[in-house]
Amino acid sequence: MYEGAVQDLIDELGRLPGVGPKSAQRIAFHLLAAESADVGRLVAALQRVQAEVRFCVTCHNVAEAEQCRICRDPRRTLDVICVVEEPKDVVAIERTREFKGRYHVLGGAISPIEGIGPDDLRVKELMTRLMDGQVTELIIATDPNLEGEATAAYLARLVGPLGLAVSRLASGLPVGGDLEYADEVTLGRAFEGRRRIDA
Numbered sequence: 001m002y003e004g005a006v007q008d009l010i011d012e013l014g015r016l017p018g019v020g021p022k023s024a025q026r027i028a029f030h031l032l033a034a035e036s037a038d039v040g041r042l043v044a045a046l047q048r049v050q051a052e053v054r055f056c057v058t059c060h061n062v063a064e065a066e067q068c069r070i071c072r073d074p075r076r077t078l079d080v081i082c083v084v085e086e087p088k089d090v091v092a093i094e095r096t097r098e099f100k101g102r103y104h105v106l107g108g109a110i111s112p113i114e115g116i117g118p119d120d121l122r123v124k125e126l127m128t129r130l131m132d133g134q135v136t137e138l139i140i141a142t143d144p145n146l147e148g149e150a151t152a153a154y155l156a157r158l159v160g161p162l163g164l165a166v167s168r169l170a171s172g173l174p175v176g177g178d179l180e181y182a183d184e185v186t187l188g189r190a191f192e193g194r195r196r197i198d199a
C-alpha cells in the first residue's frame with residue numbers, strides 16, 4: 001500500500017483487463033519515473049479516445065465519424081458481411097488481407113454463465129442489415145471457444161430462413177482461444193477454408 005496518488009494510480013491500472021496487481025504496480029512506477037512529455041502523450045491519447053472515438057452506426061466497429069473507415073470505403077463489397085465479437089477481431093481479420101466485404105461487430109458472445117443473451121448483443125441490428133437483400137453471404141467469425149461456437153450456431157439458425165450462404169471459419173484456429181491471438185497466416189487460411197453451415 002502506497003500513499004494517496006500513487007495508490008490511486010495503481011488501483012485504476014489494476015482495474016484494466018489483464019493487468020494484475022503486480023503489473024499495475026510496475027506500470028505505476030514506470031510512469032512515476034517517466035518524462036513528463038511521455039506521460040502527457042498518454043494522457044492526451046486517453047482524452048482523445050474519450051472525446052473522439054465512437055461506434056460506427058452501421059457495423060458498430062470503432063469509428064471517428066458516423067461510419068467507420070471500412071463502411072465508408074467504396075471498394076469494399078456490400079454482399080458479404082463478416083460477423084465478429086469485438087472491434088479487435090476486425091483488426092485481426094484486416095491484417096490477413098483475405099476479406100473485402102464489411103463487418104458486423106456483435107459486442108460480445110452469447111454466454112449463459114455470464115448472463116449474456118442475444119438481446120445483449122447487436123443481433124437485431126445484424127438482422128436489419130440482412131433484410132435489405134444486398135447481402136448474399138454471411139461469414140461467422142466468432143471466437144473458436146464455447147461462447148463463440150454457441151453464438152455461431154445461434155446466428156446460423158436465426159438467419160437460416162433468409163437463404164444466405166452462411167459459413168464459419170475453418171478449423172486450424174487454436175480451439176478455446178481468441179481470434180486475435182491467431183497469427184495472420186492461420187487466420188487467413190481459416191478464412192479461405194471457411195465451411196458452409198446448413199441451418
Ligand SMILES: [Zn+2]
Pocket residue numbers: 056057058059060061067068069070071072
Ligand atoms: Zn462500420
